[in-house]
Amino acid sequence: MRLWQFILANAVVFLSAGVSAAQDMPTPEEAHCMALRGMLISPDEIGEPARRAVVYSADLLKGDQAAGGGxxxxxxxxxxxxxxxxxxxxxxxxxxxxxxxxxxxxxxxYDGTLIEAVKNVSFGSDAVQTPLQRGYVTFGSDSGHQSPSVLDGKFLLNNEALANFGGLQIKKTHDAAIAVVSDYYGRKQQKTYIQGNSQGGHESLIAIQRWPADYDGAIVTHPANPFSALQLSGNHLAKAFYRNGGYLSPAKVELLNSAVTKACDKLDGVEDGLISNTAACDATFKIEDLRCASGKDEGDTCLSDTQIAVLKTINTPYKSPVKLQDGVEGFPRWPIFQGGDLYGLWGFGLSPELTNPPTPVANFGLAVLADPLIRYAIVRDPKFDTMTFDPPKYAKRIAEVSKLIDANSADLSAFEKRGGKMLLMHGTIDFAISPYNTVSYYERVVKTMGAENVRGFMRFYLVPGFGHGSGKFIAAWDPLSALENWVEKGKAPENLIVGDAGNDGAGRTRPMCEYPSYPKYKAGATDPNKAENFECAK
Structure with missing residues (x-):
């Protein structure tokens, strides 16, 4: 139904009811929006299999959330x-x-919650406008299922829901949104971007790998990719963590963190609570310095041999029993000896006991994340005890699931050739998704495409002290402006600044240093809260 039809039909209704049309008729802006109600989008307009799309509601909202006042x-x-x-x-x-x-x-x-897309881009600074306030059309989905929690994986038992979560929903939502945009404005968009963090970062990588012609730019923050390897790694570590006295109490975790900070904080030129020179930290910190004299657990002032062995396991790459999508062989190590944000996401194991609804699950954040994929997508048994999971027995199914949901391709040439640009960011102490995973992916892209070509369309930044939205430095920056300038004006990002949005950050800033460089405090500087007093060093 078009605008004039909507107005005419409603005028007849209002007048027949004896109501003043002038008083109760919607404004032209309201009517134009409401005319989208009931819009049908045919399967021919959606690039992946679907029956159709339907617009349930369309309402004009006034206020300063968007350009034009509504x-x-x-x-x-x-x-x-x-x-x-x-x-x-x-x-x-x-x-x-x-x-x-x-x-x-x-x-x-695991998604399952409708993304309203009215807020800023992931870790966008409060000092800059949101995309909607800038005049962007914004959109998101629930990825094709509705769940009470982002940790609920029951939907994975359904093949189409699994495939949608694995990436098809990205294309379907994109195409449905474009149909709505074209109908409402009478024209198509000139530029298309995608952004997200964690699973949203994974989805952004899926988008530019599978449908590169659809996107001009992407903002990818600590991507949960490869998703299957991440969860296999989490399950592997959980079993080591709870086996034969390997559990670390919160006090022992604090012992570890304090020792790492003492050894490594100063290696970037200033003691500010942030470990920026992670390479030097690798060479400096020795876990054996915390060993109990007897090798057995003697309390919270030292670590047993078993606990040290578990920590070394966490610091060691996980080898998958089967090659994953695009030949990936496992998952990299975690920043356990570099100040890892061990309580930043669902805890590092707040209790030595397993939780038990409906079957034992390790009280360990990485295991909690791994459980749904293993239980519902790989084994496909809601009652399965994932602490007994033996990956080689499920090698074929693991490969199938990886093909469905991972985005491991290091060949981004189709995206690069169409002029696409990408900003990639990860925090150095992320303990929900290891920063070394993103380092590994970036290095694979460089090896595949060449460093010069990669730098022509991608920038990769590591932010010291930043976890998975938490940590000692809460990143806040303006990636969208940087991406717009690169895509639309040909101005590559230079001298970007990231602020600390944490309550203890005191407004401090740091330079966004391109990997593998890090922010090093300048000799003779007097204020570690200002980015200008740091230089990017290798």
Whole structure:
């Protein structure tokens, strides 16, 4: 139904009811938005298999959330081929003043919650406008299932829901959103971006690898990719953590962190609570210095041989029993000896006991994340005890799941050739997704495409002290402006600054240093809170 049809139909209704049309008729802006209600999007307009998409509601919201003082909030669903599979619910926000650009938002964890896409990009500074306030159309989805928690994986038992979560929902949501945009504005977008952190970062990598022609730029923050290897690693570490007295109490974790900080904080030129020179820390800190004299657990002032062995396991890459998508062989080590943010996400093991609903799960953040994929997607048994998981027995299924959900390709030439640009960022102490995983992916891309070509379309930054949204330095920056300038004006990012949004940060800033450099305090400087007193060093 078009605008004039909507107004005419409603005028007849209002007048027949004896109501003043002038008083109760929607404004033209409201009517234009409401005309989207009931819009049907055919499967021919959606690039991956779907029955159709339907717009459930469209309402004009006023206020300063969007350019022009308001936006049309559109809610809809993409219907599956399998009637037993859930819909992909989506939200598209259409600002009254459009800049002819759109940006897709990714989710988190196992998704299942509708991404409203009204806030800033991941870790965007509060000092800069949100995309919606800049005039972007913004949109996101629930990835094709509805869950009470981002750790609920029951949906993975359904093949279509699994495939949607594995990436198909990204393309389906993108195409449905474009249909809505074209209908509302009468024209298509000029630029398309995607952004997200964690699972959303993984989804951004999926997007530019599988559908590179759809995107002009991507902001990728601590991506949970390869997703299958991440969860296999978490399960592997959980079993080591709880086996034969390997558990570390919170007091022992603090012992470890204090020792690492004492040994490594000063290696970047200033003692500020941040370990920036991680390479030097590797060579300096020795876990054996914390060994109990007897080799047995003597309390919270030292570590037993078993506990040291577990920590070394965490510091060692995980070898998968089967090659994963695009030949990936496992998952890199974790920053356990570099100040890892061990309590930043669901705890590092707050108790030596396993939780038990409905079957034993390690009380360890990485195991909690691993449990749904193993239980529901690989083994496909809701009652399975994942602490007994033996990966070689499921090698074939692991390979199948990896093919569905991972985005490991190091060949981004299709994205690069169409002019695509990417900003990649990770925190050095992330203990939900290891920063060494992103380092590994970046180095594979460089090896595949060449350093000069990669630098022509990608920048990779490691932020010292930043965890998975937590940590000793809470990153806040403006990646969208940097990406826009690169894509639209050909101005590559230079001299970017990241602020500390944490309560204890005192407004401090640091330079965004391109990997493998780190922010080193300048000799003779007097204020470690200002980025200008640091230089990027290798």
């Amino acid at each position: 936006f049309c909030k559109v809610l809809g669903g993409i219907e599956p081929i399998d009637p037993k599979a859930p819909n992909i619910n989506f939200q598209v926000n259409l600002p009254l003043t459009w800049n002819d650009k759109i940006i897709q938002y990714g989710g988190g964890g």
